[in-house]
Amino acid sequence: MSKIDAIVLDLDGTLLRSDKTLSPRNYEAVKSCFNSGVHIIVATARPPRVARQFIEQMPFVDYILFYNGALVTCESKQIQRHFGIPMDVNEKISKFIAMEAPQSFISYEVNDCWYTSTVIPDSECIHYGIRPHDPKPELVDNDFINSLSPTKILVLGCNSWEDIIEQFGDAVNVIATDGGALVQIMDKSASKEDVVQWVLNDMGVISENVMVFGDYYNDLGLFHAITIPYDLCAPVL
Numbered sequence: 001m002s003k004i005d006a007i008v009l010d011l012d013g014t015l016l017r018s019d020k021t022l023s024p025r026n027y028e029a030v031k032s033c034f035n036s037g038v039h040i041i042v043a044t045a046r047p048p049r050v051a052r053q054f055i056e057q058m059p060f061v062d063y064i065l066f067y068n069g070a071l072v073t074c075e076s077k078q079i080q081r082h083f084g085i086p087m088d089v090n091e092k093i094s095k096f097i098a099m100e101a102p103q104s105f106i107s108y109e110v111n112d113c114w115y116t117s118t119v120i121p122d123s124e125c126i127h128y129g130i131r132p133h134d135p136k137p138e139l140v141d142n143d144f145i146n147s148l149s150p151t152k153i154l155v156l157g158c159n160s161w162e163d164i165i166e167q168f169g170d171a172v173n174v175i176a177t178d179g180g181a182l183v184q185i186m187d188k189s190a191s192k193e194d195v196v197q198w199v200l201n202d203m204g205v206i207s208e209n210v211m212v213f214g215d216y217y218n219d220l221g222l223f224h225a226i227t228i229p230y231d232l233c234a235p236v237l
């Protein structure tokens with residue numbers, strides 16, 4: 001088996017338990033790897049404001065990929081890379097969804113700010129990962145929405161997500177989660193596998209010496225790109 005120089009960790013369903021907590025056992029396992037000289041990289045679909053409450057428990061994590069790679073930060077170098085959806089593409093997607101799925105709720109993440117032009121009902125908050133006391137997206141008008149270059153577009157209640165891929169697949173990556181209930185749209189250049197490769201190049205680590213842990217479709221690209229994948233599908237202890 002190749003020497004492991006870096007480990008890439010997804011959060012939900014992988015490092016975290018079903019109640020979104022980090023178990024002492026998982027913490028100690030990851031800390032032990034770090035103490036052995038292994039780089040720890042976190043790659044999540046979550047925005048910074050949510051992910052950091054988990055990652056702050058692991059101060060040894062240096063590189064963090066948010067929004068499936070659309071935003072990556074390096075704590076030690078104080079740098080970040082952002083892959084936003086172009087403004088004109090955002091406007092076209094928004095108009096398309098409004099026409100094809102007028103019943104859906106659309107919100108827009110820009111770095112770590114969150115906007116919407118429609119109120120999200122309390123009953124639908126769970127699909128966005130909004131807990132009872134969490135802030136909701138800021139309500140803005142459509143002109144403001146059309147001026148954005150979003151890090152991620154989130155669409156709830158859109159049954160025609162495959163049509164989004166057909167219409168805009170050359171410009172964006174589209175991931176349907178929660179049985180298709182929540183659609184996540186990022187710029188085409190934003191994917192966990194591509195951005196992890198950039199991180200590895202920056203570290204001077206080759207992919208053959210990397211191990212990946214993940215549990216969902218947005219992790220599949222990592223499994224194909226990295227030579228030593230490990231699918232953590234079993235319950236997290």
